[in-house]
Amino acid sequence: xxxxxxxxxxxxxxxxxxxxxxxxxxxxxxxxxxxxxxxxxxxxxxxxxxxxxxxxxxxxxxxxxxxxxxxxxxxxxxxxxxxxxxxxxxxxxxxxxxxxxxxxxxxxxxx
Amino acid sequence: xxxxxxxxxxxxxxxxxxxxxxxxxxxxxxxxxxxxxxxxxxxxxxxxxxxxxxxxxxxxxxxxxxxxxxxxxxxxxxxxxxxxxxxxxxxxxxxxxxxxxxxxxxxxxxxxxx
Numbered sequence: 091x092x093x094x095x096x097x098x099x100x101x102x103x104x105x106x107x108x109x110x111x112x113x114x115x116x117x118x119x120x121x122x123x124x125x126x127x128x129x130x131x132x133x134x135x136x137x138x139x140x141x142x143x144x145x146x147x148x149x150x151x152x153x154x155x156x157x158x159x160x161x162x163x164x165x166x167x168x169x170x171x172x173x174x175x176x177x178x179x180x181x182x183x184x185x186x187x188x189x190x191x192x193x194x195x196x197x198x199x200x201x
Numbered sequence: 202x203x204x205x206x207x208x209x210x211x212x213x214x215x216x217x218x219x220x221x222x223x224x225x226x227x228x229x230x231x232x233x234x235x236x237x238x239x240x241x242x243x244x245x246x247x248x249x250x251x252x253x254x255x256x257x258x259x260x261x262x263x264x265x266x267x268x269x270x271x272x273x274x275x276x277x278x279x280x281x282x283x284x285x286x287x288x289x290x291x292x293x294x295x296x297x298x299x300x301x302x303x304x305x306x307x308x309x310x311x312x313x314x315x
Contacts, residue, residue: 094243124303133205133292133306134244179243181303186257187296188234189303191243 093117094182096192103199109167111195113180116161120182124189125154125165128177137178138165170199203227205307207293213313219281222310226274226295232256233270234304235278236292244292250276283314 095114103109115123121142126134140147140154140163147154153166167174177196181189206225214220226233231252236244247266249256252273261268265284270276280287290311296304 096243126303131308133294133308135306136303139303181243186249187232188246188249188257189244191245193241193243 092192094180094190094192096180096195098195099193100196100198103170103197105172105199105201106169109165109170109174109197109199111165111167111178111180111197113163113165113192114161115163115182117182118158118161119185120190122183123154123156123163124181124183125152126179126181126191128179128194134179167197170197172199172201175199205293205295205305207291207307207310209310210308211311211313213315214283216285216314217282219279220283220312221280222278222291222293222312224276224278224293224307226276226293227305230295230297230305231273232296232304233276234294235268235276236294236306238290238292238309240289247278280312283312285314288312288314 093116124139125137127137128134138149138152138154140156156163175198177194179194180192208223233250235247238244247261248258248268250270253270268278290309292309294304294306
């Protein structure tokens with residue numbers, strides 16, 4: 091059973107427009123949520139995180155929104171750039187500090 | 202700051218053979234993780250070390266997988282004997298503590314079992 095779910099395997103967006111990547115989770119005890127970005131043949135790199143006591147965190151073009159009642163978070167990228175094309179993983183921090191990952195969403199930003 | 206180093210980058214072995222992966226974490230990082238990422242899936246935790254002690258190995262297939270962290274620094278992950286379903290990227294990551302800003306991953310070792 092997946093505790094972190096990314097139901098969209100892929101997303102295609104035009105350059106300059108907004109990209110919205112979604113993530114759902116099942117365990118209300120998770121205290122932090124993170125987004126990682128992964129290019130081919132590289133390890134995942136940390137992008138942005140949010141505490142479970144907040145509902146929004148912003149870092150430049152990246153904003154993460156958390157809706158605890160719906161157990162849902164989303165990553166907004168505005169404006170999207172071709173260099174943002176990658177696989178994005180949503181992750182939740184478990185009780186031991188380990189991260190539980192979703193399956194990822196492949197974002198393609200077209201020029 | 203140097204990143205997390207992993208070797209080898211690629212490995213192809215036949216089923217039932219053994220293989221070992223090596224990880225050198227970022228200096229000073231007490232926590233080290235091994236993850237397995239099967240194609241089309243997200244990374245799945247295999248084992249978590251705090252210094253040289255095991256914090257969580259509940260998802261490590263202990264009949265064939267083993268891991269150790271020597272002197273709380275480098276770590277090796279071994280598979281013996283390998284099965285076809287072990288084909289995956291093995292990722293090592295490290296952090297100072299269970300970090301709120303995540304942790305740093307290495308580039309991974311891509312294992313193909315034929």
